[in-house]
Amino acid sequence: MSSQVSPQDVVNALRVVKDPNVGRDIVTLGYVKELEVGDSRVSFALQLTAPAGPARDQLVAQARAAVSALGVANVQVQVVEQAPARTAGHSLIPQVRHTIAIASGKGGVGKSTVAANLAVALNRAGAKVGLMDTDVYGPSVPVLMGGTGVPSVVEGRIEPPEEYGIKIMSMAFFLPKDEAVIWRGPMLHKTIQQFLGDVRWGELDYLLMDMPPGTGDIQLSLSQSIPLTGAVIVSTPQDLALSVASKAIAMFQKLNVPILGVVENMSYHVCRQCGHREEIFGHGGAREAAKKLNYAFLGEIPLDMSIREQSDSGKPVALDDSTIYGKAFQEVAEALVSQIVVADSKTGDEISIE
Ligand SMILES: Nc1ncnc2c1ncn2[C@@H]1O[C@H](COP(=O)(O)OP(=O)(O)O)[C@@H](O)[C@H]1O
Ligand SMILES: [Mg+2]
DSSP: OOOOOOOOHHHHHTTTOEEEETTTOOOOOTOEEEEETTTTTEEEEEEOOOOSSSHHHHHHHHHHHHTTTTTTEEEEEEEEEEEESSTTEEEEEEEEEEEEEOOSTTTTHHHHHHHHOOOOOHTTTOEEEEEEESSSSSSSHHHHTOOOOEEETTTTEEEOOEEETTTEOOGGSOOOTOOOOOOOHHHHHHHHHHHHHBBBOOOEEEEEEEOOOSSSHHHHHHHHHHHOEEEOOOOOOHHHHTTTTHHHHHHHHHHTEEEEEEEOSSEEEOTTTTEEEEOTTOOTHHHHHHHHHHOOOEEOOOOHHHHHHHTTTOOOOGTTTTTTHHHHHHHHHHHHHHHHHHOOOOOOOOOOOO
């Protein structure tokens, strides 16, 4: 063993540091980037928007102290400035800290359900969140989010409506209801670009992208348009074992998009009458498969009628974290924010700090 602390140890330690402006911890807020963990040395960057001042200095000092307390001799903290406004020539969404694709090998496994509930869970944890529906064939985000709002145009750009504090954008806003649309590759690409660059997302900690099923043009277009922080793979227990999800994983690997982890949806059912837990699709398949493939397992979401009912009526279960469903999504959200930091961290001998 060359180093005593792991990236996960550092992430856990940093969770005690709170941004005084928001009252939430800097890991949940997505500030921590470029973590490098070596032999008795740790370095990381804090991506901050607020101008320099006592609050910022205090934040940096607290972050440094939290990691030093783990017994790390050499702690280096770098502050990087979050772009204050949209700047031409830069990325399409310079004010967004993290972009996360919610994907799967096939349809109907609960991508949109997971995307909507993760957006709610992250927002409830204090983060600024956007939810972009990239499924132009079967857009479902506005319904899942109880959509009553519609986009407007402000200064020539699209202002996304906000539902439960989350900015949302979807092709459903622009298509005639129940009308099939034939999309060609270039049209898809243009739409994705517009959903990024022409939408006033503003400053966001996380922009979640609800993907269409499979491994098609949209995935390609998205990964070509912006640097994705990573992808979350949603799978039912049997799908990962049966390698349906592995196709999505392989595609993201080919596109150089990190896999942030796997969520097992429809994992088990708890009987409402007797509380008995039933494992309808043979629970645990995704966790095992993730472990075998060396991906983080982000958690399990039960199969329950109330999840479908509440989704249909536009009230994501994650709005109420006193239920087992709400708690399940809260836990997945927490695992995800840790994984975002850990996944792009470097450990051990290959790092060099001047
Ligand atoms: N954990 C769950 N328990 C019960 N129903 C679920 C669950 N997850 C998703 N569903 C339901 O399954 C259907 C497909 O989910 P959806 O999120 O639209 O999948 P996808 O986006 O992958 O096609 C929807 O009717 C949804 O309400
Ligand atoms: Mg969907």
